[in-house]
Amino acid sequence: MVDYALELLNISCIFRAKDDRTQRYTAVADTTLRVRAGEFVSVVGPTGCGKSTLLNVGAGLLEPSSGEVKVFGQPLEGINARAGYMFQSEALMPWRSALDNVMLGLQYRGMPDAKARELANEWLARVGLAGFGDRYPHQLSGGMRKRAALAQVLALDPDIILMDEPFSALDIQTRQLMENEVLALWAGKKKAVLFITHDLDEAIAMSDRVVVLSAGPATRPIGEFEIDLPRPRDVAEVRTHPRFVELHSQIWAVLRDEVLKGYTQQLRKAA
Ligand SMILES: Nc1ncnc2c1ncn2[C@@H]1O[C@H](COP(=O)(O)OP(=O)(O)O)[C@@H](O)[C@H]1O
Ligand SMILES: [Mg+2]
Numbered sequence: 633m634v635d636y637a638l639e640l641l642n643i644s645c646i647f648r649a650k651d652d653r654t655q656r657y658t659a660v661a662d663t664t665l666r667v668r669a670g671e672f673v674s675v676v677g678p679t680g681c682g683k684s685t686l687l688n689v690g691a692g693l694l695e696p697s698s699g700e701v702k703v704f705g706q707p708l709e710g711i712n713a714r715a716g717y718m719f720q721s722e723a724l725m726p727w728r729s730a731l732d733n734v735m736l737g738l739q740y741r742g743m744p745d746a747k748a749r750e751l752a753n754e755w756l757a758r759v760g761l762a763g764f765g766d767r768y769p770h771q772l773s774g775g776m777r778k779r780a781a782l783a784q785v786l787a788l789d790p791d792i793i794l795m796d797e798p799f800s801a802l803d804i805q806t807r808q809l810m811e812n813e814v815l816a817l818w819a820g821k822k823k824a825v826l827f828i829t830h831d832l833d834e835a836i837a838m839s840d841r842v843v844v845l846s847a848g849p850a851t852r853p854i855g856e857f858e859i860d861l862p863r864p865r866d867v868a869e870v871r872t873h874p875r876f877v878e879l880h881s882q883i884w885a886v887l888r889d890e891v892l893k894g895y896t897q898q899l900r901k902a903a
Contacts (some may be wrong), residue, residue, distance in 0.1 A: 637792050637824030638690055638715075642667040643699035649728065659685050661850035662699075667792070670822040674835035675886060677845030680716060680901075683828045684720075687796050690826060691717050696851075703792070716790030717802050721796040723781045724769040729842035730756060730780045731765030737788050759813065774805035782810075782854075786817060793818075796828045802833025811838060811867040819864060832887060836879055837867040844886050847893035855886040 643663045649655035658680040667673045679685050688694035689701060693800040699709040700729075724733045734752035739745065756765050767778055776800060785793065799807045810893040815838060818825060829835050835842045836859055844855035862877055870876050 635669040636666050636702070637669045637671075638826060639702040640686065640701075641700045641702065642702070643689055643696045644687065645682065645689065645694070646697040652891075658850045659848055660696075661852050663845075664850050665826075665853065667824045667826050669824050670789075671708060671854060672825045672827065672838060672840045673706045673843060674827045674829055674839040674841070675843045676829055676832055676835045676853065676883075677840075677843060678847050678887075678891045680898055681845050681848045681890070681894055682851040683830075683845065684796055685715075686841050687794050688828065691715055691738075691794055693717075702806035710791070714790060715792040715794050718781060718793070718795040718798045719739055719787050720779060720800060722769070723784070724777055724875050729766050729768055730761060730772065730776075730783075731892075733769070733780060734765075734787055736783045742850060743790070752783070752818065753785055755787040756780070758786075759783045761831050773812065775802055776856070778802060778806075778810055779813075782814070782817075789821075790823065792824045792826070794826050797830065799834075800829070800831070807834075808868050814838070815863075815865060815867070832880065832883060833871060834867070836861075836876060836883070837865060837870050842883060844883060844890070847890040847897060854890070857883055 642663050643660055644658065645660040647657045649657060663686065675683055685694065689696050690712065692710055694707050703712055731752055734755055735748045738748035738751060749855055753765060756762060759782050761779050764772065764776065772780065788821060799810050802810065811834065827838060839859050841858060842857045843853050845851050846854045857879060859879060861870055861873060
């Protein structure tokens, strides 16, 4: 028997349109996606296809219209307490220092202040922010804010890490540094990771497995690829590996048409 950390089983998500409540939009249709304990899985798909929707379902923030979510074999009810969530947008509270931001989740879980402070400081150091704990978010660079957000999630020591395009706003060098650091931290702890991205290079460089989603509506997985590249990996260097190039062209052959479809749909929606 395989140990699954997270299972999304036959998930469908149907939304009502904001302007016309009688109109329905099927964002995700009958999607099954499993992440093993310790596995790093990326989901790629065009913008607007339903990636965040799926992740929200896994986090327990959105109830699917049909289907089931299991967390370590148990049906999920309400918020997924075994998962930590890293959003695409800024998640730090601007009126709290970096240290206070990292401490918040720990205090919320009932950890005494002194212990929370100690652990938060440890995590800030681990993500390269030793000495920056007293800075407020506006006093940190974009990359540093992402590091603080990462410390915030990892300090809670979740068994499942959900990341929704966490580095898409960063410049390429900062992004690659962060990707490598996430891989190094992951290698130490081997948590289950569900990583959402629209960037195929990032998905291949980071993952054990890449799942490709079709363009919406009625998004579903249309391809799944084992990434058999050696670890540890350097996300910049691995891109020149012959196997990387091969995997990239195989996956891109599946993804390409969906990206074009997704782009056309975005234009139509905007019109
Ligand atoms: N709460 C909602 N109400 C109505 N439509 C939604 C809602 N959330 C997402 N959608 C629609 O579902 C589709 C998928 O959205 P999303 O999961 O955010 O895509 P992605 O993360 O892949 O860019 C989009 O067309 C979006 O407009
Ligand atoms: Mg999204």
